Amino acid sequence: MKKPWIILSAFTLLLLGSVFTITPNATYAEESIPQERHKDKEHHHSFMDEADFKRLTNQGYTKKEILKAAHIAKFADKKIDDVLKTYKDNDSSWEKTAAHYGLDLKDLKKKCHEHKEKFLEEHKEDVIKNVAEYSGKTEAQIQSWLDKGVPLRFIVGGSAMAKASNKDLAELVKLKQAGQSFKDIKNSLNLDKEKMHTEMKVLMKMIKEDIKK
Incomplete structure (x- = not known):
C-alpha cells in the first residue's frame, strides 16, 4: 500500500x-x-x-x-x-x-484555510493533547490561550516555531496577543525554514497517529 x-x-x-x-x-x-x-x-x-x-x-x-x-x-x-x-x-x-x-x-488559499480550520476543530482534543506534550505545556494552559482568543492554528504552528527557534511557546503566544502576526513573529526569529518544516512534520505526525488510534 x-x-x-x-x-x-x-x-x-x-x-x-x-x-x-x-x-x-x-x-x-x-x-x-x-x-x-x-x-x-x-x-x-x-x-x-x-x-x-x-x-x-x-x-x-x-x-x-x-x-x-x-x-x-x-x-x-x-x-x-x-x-x-x-x-x-x-x-x-x-x-x-x-x-x-x-x-x-x-480562492484556493481561502479554501485551504477553511479545511485547515475544520480539521483542527474536528480533532481539537487530540490536537491540544499532542501540542501540550510536544511543547512541554499543560492542556489547561493551551485551553486558556484558546479561551483568550488565540487561534488553535497559531498554537499549532507556534509550537513548531518555538521548538525550531529554541523559544518558549508562551513567549510567542504573548507576541501574538500583542498584535503580531504569525508571519511577523516567524520573520523576527530568522528561522531556518527546513528546521521549522521538520518540527511541524514531527508535531503533525504525532497528532495524526493519535487520531488513528
Whole structure:
C-alpha cells in the first residue's frame, strides 16, 4: 500500500503558511488534511507515492513546485504532471497556471484555510493533547490561550516555531496577543525554514497517529 506521506507534508506546509507563498503546510490542500486511505480506489490527485515524487524531482521540479502543482491539480481535476507542464509553459507563474485552469489563488488559499480550520476543530482534543506534550505545556494552559482568543492554528504552528527557534511557546503566544502576526513573529526569529518544516512534520505526525488510534 502506498503511504500518504505527502499528504502530511502538504498539511504541514499549509500550517506554515507556505502554500503559494500566500501560504497548511498543507500545497496541495484538503488533500493536505491527514486522512485514512480507501483500499479499493485511490484518487490520483489526493495521494502520491515516493516513486512518483522522486520521478518528478528527477525531472528537475522542487518539492514546493510538486506540492503546489498537486494543490491546483486537486481543484482543477487534472494530473499533477499536466499542471507542472502548464506551469513551465506559463513562465513558471502559479498565478498564470491557476488562471489557465479557471482557478484563483486567493480562492484556493481561502479554501485551504477553511479545511485547515475544520480539521483542527474536528480533532481539537487530540490536537491540544499532542501540542501540550510536544511543547512541554499543560492542556489547561493551551485551553486558556484558546479561551483568550488565540487561534488553535497559531498554537499549532507556534509550537513548531518555538521548538525550531529554541523559544518558549508562551513567549510567542504573548507576541501574538500583542498584535503580531504569525508571519511577523516567524520573520523576527530568522528561522531556518527546513528546521521549522521538520518540527511541524514531527508535531503533525504525532497528532495524526493519535487520531488513528
